[in-house]
Structures are given as C-alpha cells and as structure tokens.
Amino acid sequence: MRKMKFLFVVVTLLLSATIGYAQDETNKVDMADTMRSNGRIYVVVAVVVLILIGLILYLVRLDRKITKMEKEK
Amino acid sequence: MEGLKCEPLKVNSYVLLHTSYILLRIYPFPLFLLHFFKMIAGLSLVSNGCAQKCMHKSWWKILCVVLLFYTFIAGFLMDVPRLPALSETIRNLYFHVCMWFCMMILFTASVVYAIRYLRTNKLVDDIYSRQFAAVGIVFGVLGYATGAIWMSYTWADPNNSSFQSFSAVAREPKLIGAAIALLIYFAYMVLRDSISDIDKRARITAVYNIFAYALLFPTIWIIPRILPSLHPGGQNGNPALDFKDIDNRMRMVFYPAVIAWTLLGVWITSLKIRLSLLKEKRLLQ
Numbered sequence: 001m002r003k004m005k006f007l008f009v010v011v012t013l014l015l016s017a018t019i020g021y022a023q024d025e026t027n028k029v030d031m032a033d034t035m036r037s038n039g040r041i042y043v044v045v046a047v048v049v050l051i052l053i054g055l056i057l058y059l060v061r062l063d064r065k066i067t068k069m070e071k072e073k
Numbered sequence: 074m075e076g077l078k079c080e081p082l083k084v085n086s087y088v089l090l091h092t093s094y095i096l097l098r099i100y101p102f103p104l105f106l107l108h109f110f111k112m113i114a115g116l117s118l119v120s121n122g123c124a125q126k127c128m129h130k131s132w133w134k135i136l137c138v139v140l141l142f143y144t145f146i147a148g149f150l151m152d153v154p155r156l157p158a159l160s161e162t163i164r165n166l167y168f169h170v171c172m173w174f175c176m177m178i179l180f181t182a183s184v185v186y187a188i189r190y191l192r193t194n195k196l197v198d199d200i201y202s203r204q205f206a207a208v209g210i211v212f213g214v215l216g217y218a219t220g221a222i223w224m225s226y227t228w229a230d231p232n233n234s235s236f237q238s239f240s241a242v243a244r245e246p247k248l249i250g251a252a253i254a255l256l257i258y259f260a261y262m263v264l265r266d267s268i269s270d271i272d273k274r275a276r277i278t279a280v281y282n283i284f285a286y287a288l289l290f291p292t293i294w295i296i297p298r299i300l301p302s303l304h305p306g307g308q309n310g311n312p313a314l315d316f317k318d319i320d321n322r323m324r325m326v327f328y329p330a331v332i333a334w335t336l337l338g339v340w341i342t343s344l345k346i347r348l349s350l351l352k353e354k355r356l357l358q
Contacts, residue, residue, distance in 0.1 A: 028155070028157065029155040029156060029157055029160055030160055031155055031160050031161055032160075032161045041149060041150065044149060045145070045146055045149045045150065048145050048149070049142065049145055049146065052141060052142065052145055056138055056141070059340065059341070059344070060134075062344055063134070063340075063344060066344060066347050066348055066351070067129070069351055070347065070351065073351075073354065
C-alpha cells in the first residue's frame with residue numbers, strides 16, 4: 001500500500017511538472033490561438049474539405065467512366 | 074563476484090525498438106542499397122494478375138477517401154507542438170512531406186515494373202512503369218513547390234523580406250538535390266517520347282529508369298545530409314521516421330496521411346494505366 005502511495009505521489013509530481021513545462025512553452029510561441037478560440041478555423045476546414053470532396057467526386061466519375069469503357073469491349 | 078553477474082537481457086518492445094534503431098544507424102548504406110535493389114528485383118517476379126484485379130477493387134479507394142478526410146480535418150484541428158519559427162506551419166508535415174513519401178513509393182513501383190519489363194518483355198509492364206513515373210513526377214513537383222513556399226516563410230531572414238533572402242535560402246543542398254532528381258525524371262519522359270520504335274523505347278527507358286532511381290538516393294537522401302543544411306534531417310538522421318524526433322500527437326495524423334496520399338497517387342495511376350491499356354487494345358485490333 002505504501003509503495004502504491006509513493007508511486008501515486010511520484011506520478012502526480014511528474015505530471016504536474018510536465019504541465020508546468022508545457023505552459024511555459026505555450027506562452028513563448030505565437031500560434032493561431034484566436035482563430036481556434038472564435039471557431040474561424042472551422043471555416044478553413046470546411047473550405048478545404050469541400051475542395052477535397054469535389055476532387056474525389058471527379059476521380060470517382062473518371063473511374064466509373066473507364067470501367068464502363070472497359071465493359072463495352 | 075556476485076555483483077558482476079550479468080542480468081539476462083529482457084526482451085521487451087523497448088529493447089527491440091532500440092536495437093532495431095541502432096542496427097539501422099550502423100547498417101552500412103551500400104549494403105542497404107544492395108539488399109534494397111535485390112528486394113525490388115524479387116518483387117518484380119510477382120504475377121501481374123494480382124495488380125490488374127486490385128485496380129478494380131473499391132475497398133482501398135474507400136480507405137483512401139476516409140484517410141484523406143481524416144488528414145484534412147485532424148490535420149487542421151488536432152493539437153501540434155508549439156515550436157518557435159515554425160508555429161502553425163508545422164501542419165505542413167501532413168501535406169508537404171507526404172508528397173515526397175508518395176513520390177518515392179510511386180518511383181519504386183515504376184522501377185519494379187521497369188525491371189519486370191526487362192525480364193518478361195511484355196509491353197504491359199512498360200505501360201505500368203511509365204504511368205507510375207508520370208504520377209510520381211506530379212507528386213514530386215507538388216512537394217517541391219510546397220517546400221519552396223514553406224521555406225520562404227520559415228527559413229527566411231526575419232530582417233529581410235522573404236523575397237530578398239531567397240537567394241541565400243535557394244542554395245540549400247536539399248533543394249538543389251531534389252531539383253536534380255526531378256530533372257532526371259523529366260529527362261525520362263523526354264527520352265520516351267523521342268524514340269518511335271515501341272520495343273526499343275520500352276527497353277531503353279526501362280534501363281534509364283533504373284539509373285534514374287539509383288540517382289534518387291544520392292541526390293535526395295545522401296548529399297543533403299552530408300552538407301550543412303537548414304532542412305530537417307541534415308546531418309542528423311531522418312526526422313520523419315525517427316521515433317524520438319517526431320511528436321506523438323503529430324504521428325497520429327502523419328502516418329495515416331502518408332498512407333492516404335500514397336493511395337491517392339496509386340488510384341490516379343491505376344486510372345491512367347487502365348486508360349492507356351484501353352488505348353493500346355484499340356491500336357492492336
């Protein structure tokens with residue numbers, strides 16, 4: 001039981017150390033945090049995903065057309 | 074004396090991982106190349122029917138689409154490590170680096186079919202080899218262009234504009250090496266179109282393809298690592314495959330992204346192969 005307690009304390013200490021370290025790091029580097037907090041990043045994702053859908057639909061249509069041509073032979 | 078007794082080595086995943094890592098580090102490169110080419114020559118013996126059946130299957134195309142969506146959504150929304158100079162541009166790892174992975178895999182497929190052609194003399198293998206190289210070039214150009222954009226914002230001297238510091242950045246060995254490798258493959262395309270006899274074209278370009286593939290290694294992977302370079306992986310290993318270098322959170326998106334982009338490249342290639350096989354059939358009839 002004592003071992004478990006000791007382990008628990010060590011783990012929590014380690015975790016808290018890493019969290020503190022992470023917070024120190026975050027303050028230094030400039031990231032697009034405003035964009036994330038007000039949700040505008042979803043606009044970017046929506047646009048990119050829409051373009052991807054378009055491209056994939058185009059590929060699927062091409063695939064179907066070639067399959068049809070192959071069956072005609 | 075008791076204290077000097079050796080503990081038996083416990084073989085757990087950690088030990089296995091690190092021994093394989095160390096082995097990879099000291100594995101002499103020429104030997105690696107020899108084994109690699111042997112493996113490719115061995116691959117070229119596998120029957121062609123499998124590839125032709127697989128082209129019409131849809132499961133891997135669905136997998137490709139699902140993984141691509143995952144790449145685009147998770148690639149923008151997942152957490153990434155906060156690094157100076159790079160900041161949010163580190164997300165380019167899911168796009169720029171994957172282009173090069175895809176290019177390497179497509180060129181490998183191309184050289185496998187080139188060796189196959191030299192063994193079997195069947196024109197089908199020549200068509201496969203050509204189309205894989207063509208799509209590989211597309212991905213290579215995309216990788217080069219995206220790298221040029223990325224570098225001009227992250228490597229540029231902050232005191233000068235990115236336009237002014239371009240001349241310093243453009244001397245990067247990785248850039249020049251990649252440009253040479255791509256130009257060699259452009260020459261492959263030019264060589265193909267300059268020979269009108271079908272059999273001669275197939276044989277000469279198959280041999281050229283092997284040389285071009287062999288030159289990829291010094292120009293992209295070896296020389297930029299010997300010279301001082303700003304590109305990650307200059308003089309200190311391979312950052313994308315190194316288990317210690319790449320962040321865990323990024324690995325969750327990066328590996329699926331590599332698979333997704335590679336499958337997309339293979340899908341486009343398979344369409345091109347099917348189309349040119351149809352054309353050839355029409356010519357023969």
